[in-house]
């Protein structure tokens with residue numbers, strides 16, 4: 563019901579006119595309105611259902627409170643999704659769009675893109691947990707492009723959860739709000755250390771990594 567066809571021409575124009583130049587020049591690129599309200603909303607609803615159904619497992623321990631009881635503030639919760647699971651057809655649609663976009667880019671970016679990870683569906687529960695500054699692929703594990711699709715409607719500054727990129731060798735930082743139907747791509751290696759700042763509202767994102 564939600565499938566809106568995204569034409570090859572649209573994706574090719576987006577890839578060649580915007581994504582490739584930005585990745586080659588800046589090392590990252592983000593755009594809004596990738597899927598549109600209907601399809602984007604379907605992806606968001608399917609992720610929220612995974613969360614409700616308890617399919618997202620506790621990620622890393624964000625911090626364990628000192629003292630007697632071993633209460634611990636949990637960080638991100640994640641699930642690895644191929645898209646073929648029941649109730650994930652909108653996620654599968656998104657992955658298909660990303661694969662087509664990247665395949666058009668691949669020829670013009672350094673090195674071939676051979677394959678993609680499964681989709682990592684992540685939820686930051688809004689308890690102030692975030693993700694410390696890190697490089698996704700610091701030691702050449704094959705991941706070359708990180709693609710993050712954000713799902714959060716009515717997100718504003720009071721919710722925190724900004725993704726801050728510290729482009730290598732640059733004196734400025736790039737702050738990206740995790741807004742609904744927003745796509746962010748960046749080189750996965752040491753060129754793009756980044757952090758997720760503490761989130762104060764439930765924060766959903768889907769990440770895939772492309773390998774060369």
Ligand SMILES: O=C(O)CNC(=O)c1n[nH]c2ccccc2c1=O
Nearest residue numbers: 621638640684693710725756758767
């Ligand atoms: O959500 C974001 O905006 C950025 N997110 C990240 O950089 C990020 N990077 N690496 C991970 C590895 C395991 C679990 C979650 C993550 C994770 O959220």
Ligand SMILES: [Fe+2]
Nearest residue numbers: 696697698756
């Ligand atoms: Fe990361």
